[in-house]
């Protein structure tokens with residue numbers, strides 16, 4: 199019953215928006231705003247006859263590779279910087295600077311160094327995704343509870359187990375917040391990296407449709423990207439809920455107590 | 456438990472310990488000049504006014520804080536970092552347990568680190584939990600327990616570690632009176648059963664007299680030992696009987712008077728002779 203209710207609540211607004219779009223464009227003759235009915239009608243033809251493996255899959259693989267690489271780099275460097283006061287003092291202003299650069303402007307620069315292949319596109323995703331992960335990890339490690347640190351030290355936990363049992367789990371709520379931001383940045387960069395120079399990919403395909411005035415097809419690409427974004431964020435939430443189950447419980451206990 | 460002690464039977468020796476905190480434009484002399492000894496197997500309470508540097512003393516003894524001068528010797532060796540064979544129970548019980556671990560994992564982690572074999576580990580965890588009356592809570596997370604239970608888990612973790620010396624920093628300051636009485640009796644019974652040396656910091660005078668064999672009274676900051684009071688109460692203590700003994704009242708009054716003097720800024724040099 200309540201499950202049904204929450205599903206209704208979840209889908210009410212999207213359903214409304216789709217309905218508005220559908221009726222508003224129903225009789226549209228505007229070339230750039232084709233009826234939603236037409237767009238949906240071309241969806242199957244556009245994507246499900248080869249493009250799923252030739253374009254969508256390569257895009258997603260690059261996203262996953264770049265995102266995971268950014269996680270590893272961001273968490274690794276974040277733990278190192280967060281654990282060392284000197285490193286923090288020296289690097290923090292620089293990090294803020296790099297974070298402030300909009301990642302898309304790096305694409306033309308990275309093309310010079312890394313060419314126009316998969317490597318460049320993954321690199322673009324990494325350079326965009328790494329900052330939120332890094333800065334949040336630094337913050338999470340820095341804010342670790344003093345008493346917990348003292349506890350770990352007094353029981354003589356070695357460096358390795360301090361990392362595994364204290365630092366990483368202690369910073370995990372913050373790391374997850376950074377990873378969530380990074381995911382949306384990553385999806386944007388996955389598309390943008392393909393708009394400059396590419397021969398396949400979702401972003402490339404959408405630009406291609408636009409240039410050839412295949413307008414309904416272009417719209418299906420936009421919808422597909424939206425669906426991919428929602429699916430990835432749902433996956434993320436699933437993983438986060440598992441990893442941070444203790445944190446949810448702790449927060450609830452603190453609120454009630 | 457086997458005891459490895461220096462030939463003199465001294466477990467802990469604090470010599471002219473001094474700790475000055477250097478802040479921005481502010482220096483605090485938290486500990487002035489502390490000297491005392493604790494014999495192996497003793498249960499010693501340290502009382503002193505708030506801000507007297509009790510926590511600072513404990514952290515120096517635990518090797519969590521470097522002293523400005525003076526030294527701390529544990530079993531004859533100078534303490535430069537957290538020594539083996541020592542367990543600490545902090546005042547902030549809620550923050551000293553790893554919230555991402557279950558009670559069992561919390562207790563087991565230091566044992567894993569000590570490379571205690573698995574079967575032995577499981578036995579130690581089981582016994583420690585039984586000793587603090589929490590056998591049913593092994594698979595709960597700390598935040599699912601009440602404050603008193605959390606502090607019990609912290610004690611169980613310390614006990615399972617089989618330390619030679621147990622340091623406790625106002626461990627019961629934040630639990631209700633009933634729980635507090637139970638935990639006091641728990642500490643006495645564990646101390647008697649395990650023969651562990653206990654250094655127990657508190658600001659509660661009744662608690663110090665009830666628990667200890669000796670009470671060390673600190674002066675206010677910069678801290679020195681103001682007095683060292685032997686508690687000659689019977690070894691078998693219980694909350695009602697012991698606390699209604701005339702001798703308990705006398706000792707309590709004496710410690711109370713000393714703490715009052717400490718608050719008034721009295722120093723060992725000004726009272727001339729140290730009560731013994």
Ligand SMILES: Nc1ncnc2c1ncn2[C@@H]1O[C@H](COP(=O)(O)OP(=O)(O)OP(=O)(O)O)[C@@H](O)[C@H]1O
Pocket residue numbers: 476477478483484485503504505506507508509510511512658676
């Ligand atoms: N890390 C620190 N930096 C600067 N000053 C400190 C630090 N820790 C403690 N102090 C100062 O040292 C003095 C003694 O503090 P400490 O916590 O040891 O007292 P305490 O006896 O444990 O007090 P309480 O009974 O309130 O717990 C205080 O004036 C405190 O402000």
Ligand SMILES: [Mg+2]
Pocket residue numbers: 509510511625
């Ligand atoms: Mg204190």
